[in-house]
Amino acid sequence: MPTFDLYxxxxxxxxxxxxxxxxxxxxxxxEHIVNLDAGEQHxxxxxxxxxLGGIPTLVEPGHAPLTQSLAILEFLEETQPExxxxxxxxxxxxxxxxLAGMLAADTHPLIxxxxxxxxxxxxxxxxxxxxxxxxxxxxxxxxxxxxRLASESDTGLYCHGDxxxxxxxxxxxxxxxxxxxxxxxxxxxxxxRIVARCQTLEPFARAHPRRQxxxxxx
Amino acid sequence: MPTFDLYxxxxxxxxxxxxxxxxxxxxxxxEHIVNLDAGEQHxxxxxxxxxLGGIPTLVEPGHAPLTQSLAILEFLEETQPExxxxxxxxxxxxxxxxLAGMLAADTHPLIxxxxxxxxxxxxxxxxxxxxxxxxxxxxxxxxxxxxRLASESDTGLYCHGDxxxxxxxxxxxxxxxxxxxxxxxxxxxxxxRIVARCQTLEPFARAHPRRQxxxxxx
Numbered sequence: 541m542p543t544f545d546l547y548x549x550x551x552x553x554x555x556x557x558x559x560x561x562x563x564x565x566x567x568x569x570x571e572h573i574v575n576l577d578a579g580e581q582h583x584x585x586x587x588x589x590x591x592l593g594g595i596p597t598l599v600e601p602g603h604a605p606l607t608q609s610l611a612i613l614e615f616l617e618e619t620q621p622e623x624x625x626x627x628x629x630x631x632x633x634x635x636x637x638x639l640a641g642m643l644a645a646d647t648h649p650l651i652x653x654x655x656x657x658x659x660x661x662x663x664x665x666x667x668x669x670x671x672x673x674x675x676x677x678x679x680x681x682x683x684x685x686x687x688r689l690a691s692e693s694d695t696g697l698y699c700h701g702d703x704x705x706x707x708x709x710x711x712x713x714x715x716x717x718x719x720x721x722x723x724x725x726x727x728x729x730x731x732x733r734i735v736a737r738c739q740t741l742e743p744f745a746r747a748h749p750r751r752q753x754x755x756x757x758x
Numbered sequence: 759m760p761t762f763d764l765y766x767x768x769x770x771x772x773x774x775x776x777x778x779x780x781x782x783x784x785x786x787x788x789e790h791i792v793n794l795d796a797g798e799q800h801x802x803x804x805x806x807x808x809x810l811g812g813i814p815t816l817v818e819p820g821h822a823p824l825t826q827s828l829a830i831l832e833f834l835e836e837t838q839p840e841x842x843x844x845x846x847x848x849x850x851x852x853x854x855x856x857l858a859g860m861l862a863a864d865t866h867p868l869i870x871x872x873x874x875x876x877x878x879x880x881x882x883x884x885x886x887x888x889x890x891x892x893x894x895x896x897x898x899x900x901x902x903x904x905x906r907l908a909s910e911s912d913t914g915l916y917c918h919g920d921x922x923x924x925x926x927x928x929x930x931x932x933x934x935x936x937x938x939x940x941x942x943x944x945x946x947x948x949x950x951r952i953v954a955r956c957q958t959l960e961p962f963a964r965a966h967p968r969r970q971x972x973x974x975x976x
Binding site: 591592594600604606607608611612614634635638640641642649650659663664672673684688 | 833912
């Protein structure tokens with residue numbers, strides 16, 4: 541198996557997701573820091589890898605760069621099927637992908653640096669407005685996920701059954717970023733139980749934002 | 759193959775995507791209108807199907823409701839593999855899913871009714887601010903996709919090679935919704951060429967927002 545190159549940043553949930561999946565699959569990657577605080581996502585060199593300037597980007601030597609964390613997770617699942625991060629049945633797979641989408645597609649894109657930049661300039665938001673926005677969308681997404689996890693019989697020790705899946709990776713990624721921004725959402729006991737269990741697993745623990753190169757002292 | 763139930767609304771790009779995929783796969787579905795303009799996504803009956811209140815929701819009789827358009831597209835691909843909407847190789851699949859994510863995850867969630875509601879109330883946006891926001895994010899997403907499509911050798915008659923994939927469905931869905939909102943993005947010739955070709959295919963043509971039950975007269 542090749543050694544991948546992962547371009548990411550300590551704080552971002554999308555990079556966290558890929559880091560966890562690589563570790564769970566036992567795949568090796570060199571990490572390269574794209575310092576979002578210094579605007580390195582806008583450099584021509586990085587834009588050549590990823591025109592949208594988002595992170596992360598994953599490169600397998602000899603192949604075109606891969607972008608979009610959910611697409612990368614599916615790629616890693618196909619590259620190294622063990623241990624599986626999707627259940628074997630098509631309905632279970634749809635549930636896991638649906639939960640992942642509620643977090644990675646419906647929630648996270650609203651809280652990205654480019655959205656903050658727009659709202660703080662054209663949108664005339666101040667810091668309190670931005671914090672209210674973050675809190676609103678994290679809360680909206682997590683309460684909806686909580687409602688599903690708490691009521692659906694497929695929920696187990698993890699989001700779907702008793703082994704971690706793509707849903708757990710997306711859930712833990714959102715919770716990790718909320719912790720970085722010191723935002724709390726109340727009344728999500730099922731999520732808290734599942735994420736606490738994820739954090740006992742080495743791939744999740746090692747991927748935590750605060751343990752990455754480039755992270756400020758806590 | 760069962761007859762599915764699809765809960766959607768004429769105008770939304772996520773419903774459009776599922777409608778196209780069902781038609782391409784030759785799968786049957788009863789469509790049920792969830793009138794977003796009347797707030798029907800907030801009714802307890804609909805929330806029981808889809809706690810986040812998003813649309814669409816797809817139901818296969820005897821199974822739990824499925825949500826999140828990308829998860830549903832993957833489900834339909836697994837349910838009825840022919841004709842394939844993903845390429846056979848893992849790098850090609852990652853490219854198609856990455857392009858789909860740039861549209862369905864990075865672009866579309868910023869332009870949804872719930873975001874509009876927040877910005878028009880707490881965000882103190884007026885109609886012109888909202889239109890500028892829509893134009894900005896449609897433009898940002900489509901210019902990034904255009905840059906990739908125009909420069910990458912895997913682009914063919916469609917986004918990836920010479921048959922339609924999930925990327926084309928997501929691309930056409932975003933363009934269809936822009937048309938509904940009368941928003942134009944310039945300098946995207948590759949996208950325009952590909953979407954024009956999609957529209958010659960019956961599943962795309964039949965799925966157009968203006969041809970759906972509940973759509974106002976043009």
